[in-house]
Amino acid sequence: MSLTLAEKIIAHACRRDRVSPGQIVTASLDLLMMHDSGGPRRVASRLEQLGAKVWDPEKVVVVSDHFVPATDLESAEILALTRRWAQQAGVRHYDMLGICHVVLQEGGHIKPGMFCIGGDSHSPSGGAYGAFMMGVGATDITGALVTGELWLKVPQTTRINWDGALGDGVSAKDIMLFLCATLGMGNADQVMEYDGSTVRGMSMSERMVLCNMAAELGADTGIVAADATTLAALDAAGQPFSGDIAQWQSDADAPCQAEHHYDAATLAPQIAAPHSPANSRAVTEYEPIHIDQGYIGACTGAKLSDLHMAAEVLKGRKIASNTRLLIAPASVAMTRAAAADGTLEILTEAGAIMLPTGCGACAGMGAGMYADGEVGLSTTARNFKGRMGSSKAQVYLGSPYSVAAGAVKGYICDPRELLAEPA
Structure with missing residues (x-):
């Protein structure tokens, strides 16, 4: 079998x-x-x-x-x-x-x-x-x-x-x-x-x-x-892997x-509303919701490729005056690579605040937690009530594209609109 x-x-x-x-x-x-x-x-x-x-x-x-x-x-x-x-x-x-x-x-x-x-x-x-x-x-x-x-x-x-x-x-x-x-x-x-x-x-x-x-x-x-x-x-x-990857494939007829x-071509950017990743729907179904803080961090959302996504949106733009964007790269090596290829310069020129590498606010620790009544948009995997700070905060989830776009506009928005515009 x-x-x-x-x-x-x-x-x-x-x-x-x-x-x-x-x-x-x-x-x-x-x-x-x-x-x-x-x-x-x-x-x-x-x-x-x-x-x-x-x-x-x-x-x-x-x-x-x-x-x-x-x-x-x-x-x-x-x-x-x-x-x-x-x-x-x-x-x-x-x-x-x-x-x-x-x-x-x-x-x-x-x-x-x-x-x-x-x-x-x-x-x-x-x-x-x-x-x-x-x-x-x-x-x-x-x-x-x-x-x-x-x-x-x-x-x-x-x-x-x-x-x-x-x-x-x-x-x-x-x-x-x-x-x-x-x-x-x-x-x-x-x-x-x-x-x-x-x-x-x-x-x-x-x-x-x-x-x-x-x-x-x-x-x-x-x-x-x-x-x-x-x-x-x-x-x-x-x-390097010295084994045979053909050995490690599912059999085509395996039950x-x-x-x-x-x-994939029909998928729109998704935003998860508080307080569960299951509360997700297309960004086009949201009214503009003001964001106090965008957070690009965690194992799910702050790898080098994620920083590149954010930089693609932020290049030549500025963070909204009533919003802050915090970024905690997922590793020191990725921070170094982002510095070498110019990504960090783009992020900081836009007004992003760089944080140390670590789990940080994703696990409710260190810098980046949310206060009572604040609204956040985060690249983390979870937005359970109270996980990222106050139980009275409202945390939405999105991709690095969506978080960066929200930080520029100051509210939840479709990142494709910014990507289609000249910076």
């Missing part, structure tokens, strides 16, 4: 010929990632009580990103604890130069066919590399650190096919906001496998958005089969729970 890509990876991790949806299995880990918020400060005392050590420090990546940079003594202590624990545990792959999901990409840590977990709900980002990667809590992370294994129920696969070319001002973020509204956020025990000519033509950064926001769909993870684009990204990261087909 034919297998989906997710089933092939899980079967390989379980050392079985095959697995079936609904089975409870124990899989061996190729990589475990955790960060400063849900990592050592949660698991160190448990490991000490167990008298246990990390099963394989070479397969563990620890990233400080939630409390970076420290804004108070408690944050500083958490960062110090994280660094000390990584050193004492023999974990060489410790980093505080970017958001964890982006650091994994830049380091070439995730490769096709790997079975991985992360101590963060957006760990499905790793699926962009043709791997199976899901987010788990601190209890499962503790057990996995000791045993190198994780038990799981084999999920169903839902295939999501996008074909055609996305229009100007439309991106992977718009695809995911559309899917949140269309498919809902209750897709538990599923893998979202993305395919179609649109997906195959995407950069790795855009594929990461698709997989990252599988979490917003409520799925276990998202995945995109590896291809030449994947291999080129791993080569660029200095971690799945559902299959959906969409035309």
Whole structure:
């Protein structure tokens, strides 16, 4: 019987010929990632009580990103604890130069066919590399650190096919906001496998958005089969893939729970209203809504490609006088690249305020949070009530194109109008 890509990876991790949806299995880990918020400060005392050590420090990546940079003594202590624990545990792959999901990409840590977990709900980002990667809590992370294994129920696969070319001002973020509204956020025990000519033509950064926001769909993870684009990204990261990507493809006749087909050419920019990504609809359905603050940040919306989108809108323009635009690049390397290619100059000339790399306001930490009554438009993946500051704030979600356009106009608007105009 034919297998989906997710089933092939899980079967390989379980050392079985095959697995079936609904089975409870124990899989061996190729990589475990955790960060400063849900990592050592949660698991160190448990490991000490167990008298246990990390099963394989070479397969563990620890990233400080939630409390970076420290804004108070408690944050500083958490960062110090994280660094000390990584050193004492023999974990060489410790980093505080970017958001964890982006650091994994830049380091070439995730490769096709790997079975991985992360101590963060957006760990499905790793699926962009043709791997199976899901987010788990601190209890499962503790057990996995000791045993190198994780038990799981084999999920169903839902295939999501996008074909055609996305229009100007439309991106992977718009695809995911559309899917949140269309498919809902209750897709538990599923893998979202993305395919179609649109997906195959995407950069790795855009594929990461698709997989990252599988979490917003409520799925276990998202995945995109590896291809030449994947291999080129791993080569660029200095971690070439020596395996055969043909091994890590879904069988054409593999059964799945559902299959959906969409035309990318018909998709308009999407905006999610408070307080859920599922409250999404086309920007053309919105009246102008004043924005106090635009925020371009987080693993979903501040990669180099996202900064390029914002710069495309902001070039030669200025932020509205009654609106502020805050930008927190997803990694130090991406900040450096944006400085080298002139992107940062465009952003700052427009009046954007640059923030340090880190999760920041996306997780309700550090600079960029919203006050009572403020209205925001953000590139983050979630706009749950109170997540980005006051529970009385109103946070909308959009792509970097939409956030930049809103900051220029001072209100929610269609970014395609600005892109069509001379700056």
